[in-house]
Each structure stands twice: as structure tokens, then as C-alpha cells.
Amino acid sequence: MSFLPPELIFDILSRLPPKDLMRFLCVSEAWYALIHDQIFIKAHLQRSIETNSAPLTILLRKFSPECPPSHFFSLSFSDNETTGTAVKTEQPLKCPDEYTDILLGYSVHGLVWIHNDDESDMALWNPSIQKFKKIHVPTFEPEASSSSGSEMEQRREPWDACYGFGYDSVHDDYKLVRIVEFAKEGRIVGSQVHIYSLKSNSWKRIQDMPRNCFGIHHDYLMFCNGALSCLVYNRLCKNQVTILTLSLASEKYCQFRNPVHHLNINESRLTLRVLGGCLCLCDTFLETQHDVWIMKEHGVAESWTLLYSIERGDLPWWIDFMCVPLVFSRNGEMVLLSDNNTIIFWYDLKEKSFKRAKFHGRPCAYEMTVVCWGSLCLLDGDPVIAEPETGRQQKVPTTSTKRKYSSGEDEETYDDCL
16 A cells, blocks of 8 residues: 555545545645645546536525524435435524525535525535635625716616626636626616626626626526526517526627527526536426427537426426426436425436435425535635634654655655555
8 A cells, every 4th residue: 555656546536525535634744735736626526527426415405484594404415316315514604693594506616605695695615525715795886887877877776686606717716796787767777797706805897798688587697618697688689588698717798599489488487507517498388398408519509409398297296397407317318306496306318207316304395406516626715614723634644655746747745655
């Protein structure tokens, strides 16, 4: 064991789940340094993405009049499993009272944006390793539109706010986007967009939404392929619903059509999701048919493909018709679905069959479902549960001979112990 080359140790450790790696931090100073190294953290994340091998965690928020709204449960299970155990999970935001609501955004690289109901307290949270980073929330003062100084623009009032969280691979930075739309006499007349950078720990104002877009459909924007996406109405297309994307790297907008062409959009309930690294659109038509479309080439409207279609009569009695896809199975033959936040089940795309997933200790009713992949992101963040004052790690004496591990640029020494 003591003669294993450091490259092999690196490869072995990069295959392990985050919780195991957290325990291995106290093996030696060398292992502590290796696991904290950004090269290792990125390699561990990349392997998980490419092999779809990271342990899956589903976060649920319990719904109960007797239970404070800050109680969360995590369900951890591997590919295709239908049984498991739910464990109560501590979250990083502290509630001043039992009436404060704690909400979850969507997950990127194992990180979840978490916030309270009035968005005055928020953080990025890695539930796999229970580390977090608080986000400073400035006072966003309504301003006149940068493109117009008319009296209508000057007197506009905030209409609604939505957020989106994602990763900018060009600048190696996690970013949070806040979009506020403004209205005058019940009509949306403009927007204001801010973006937060984790790397600089600061907010800045960026270009407003295109003037022809208005009425963002949901509270959260979906992250896919370096951009945040949302459903909006398009004034130039007779108020049809289109998809608006914002690139986190260039901070530029792009629009493309959705695959649904109902004559009356009010007959459908449209929802954006991300599945298998692709943007997907859920269309529940007249409460009778549920279609899920997937965009195989991001930003190319012609690449929309119908993934599956479910008729109401085909559903078992225990499934509510309003269901959303969460994740593909490893072989891509099944999709994990959640029906209106009450039941989680697998849907076989080929056999068109349903298989319920049962978890011991799961709350009977819950309000939100967020899927997280295990990662080491935010390893240097603050602990959700305070650590003892005796030190953050146990120093382990090392007696092995040190060898060189090359990252390709800089070289550091790591112990040959495993």
C-alpha cells in the first residue's frame, strides 16, 4: 500500500463518494491537501458527470401544519433503486420564528441555492458535505429603464422577481441571476437584471431583458449548457410562449421557440426542466395528456424531440397526473418522476410501465423536490453544523516516503498511504 504511485491514489479517491472523502480528510496531511486541491475537486466532479456515477440525493421539504417549514429530508439511493431511507437534514439558514419559510432553488454541481420567503437571507449549500456560503443580499433599488426615460418607466412598480443559479465555465464561477419585472397599471413595462458572482462575492447590474419578452412563467430559471432559461411571452409573436436564455459567460440573451403549438396556450400547462444535461419542456394538455420534449442540441429549435407521452388513462391510480421528470437512470431506459410532490416513481420509456420508489422515514407530504449529485464543491465553505473547537481535522503522523504528483502545471507532494 505504501508504494502505490500518487497518480493511482488520485484515481482511486476520485471514484469515491463525497461523504467517504470527508472521512478521509483525517488520514494524513497529504490526503487533506489532495482532497482540498481544486484539480482533484474538478476531476472528481467531472468523473461523476461523465459516468453518471455520483450518489443521488433528493431533497424534500416536509409539509405539515405541526412542522416548521425549515425541516428538510434527504433521500440517498443509487441507480434504479426503489427502496431507501429518508434522513432529516440540517439546512444552513436559521429561522427567527416558525413562520419563516425556507425554499430551495435548483441544483448545479451538487450545490443548491437556498433562501427564505422574502429573499432577505440566502446561501449556496452543498448538502452532500454539509458546507455552505452565505450570499450578501443588497437593497435592490428600482431604477428607470436604461433604454427609456419616459414617465411611465419612471413610475413603474415591481411586479415579480425570479432567480436562476448556474455555472460559468468560461470564468470558472458560480453565478446567481435575479430578474425583476416592473408594471404600470397592470401591464409589464420593463425589467431589471442583477447577477451575483461567487468568485468576487458581489452583485452587478446587467442588461435588461429584451423589450419584446415579458411575463416569466416560474420563480426559478433552469440552468443548462452555460445558460439560464425561462418561458416568457413574446410580444412580436402574438404573445406566444417562447424560451429566453441568458448566457452566464457573455451575459447576452437569446430566444428560440418551444415545440408546442396549441392554438390556445391556456389549454396547456408548460414547465421547463433539465434532464440528462438537456433542456426539456413538460406540457400537460387539457389535463388529459402529458408530453415531455427534450432539446438534444441546446439552442437549436429543430432538435426538439418528444421523449415520452402519457395519457391520463395509462396512469396507475396512485399517481397524480401532474408529474415532472427528475433524472434518467444510468442506462437511459427509465426516468425518475415526481407527481405533484407526493410520490416518486420510475417510468420505463420502452415498456411504458411504472415502478414506485419507497423510502422509509419519508414525510407523507412534501412541498418541493430537488435532485442533487454528490460533489466536493464548497469544500472550504462554512459548516452547516458547527465543528468542535479542537480543530477542523485530526493530524495524522506520516512516515511514508513522499513522491511527486504532477497536475500538469504545478507539482505538489502527497503521501503514499492508502
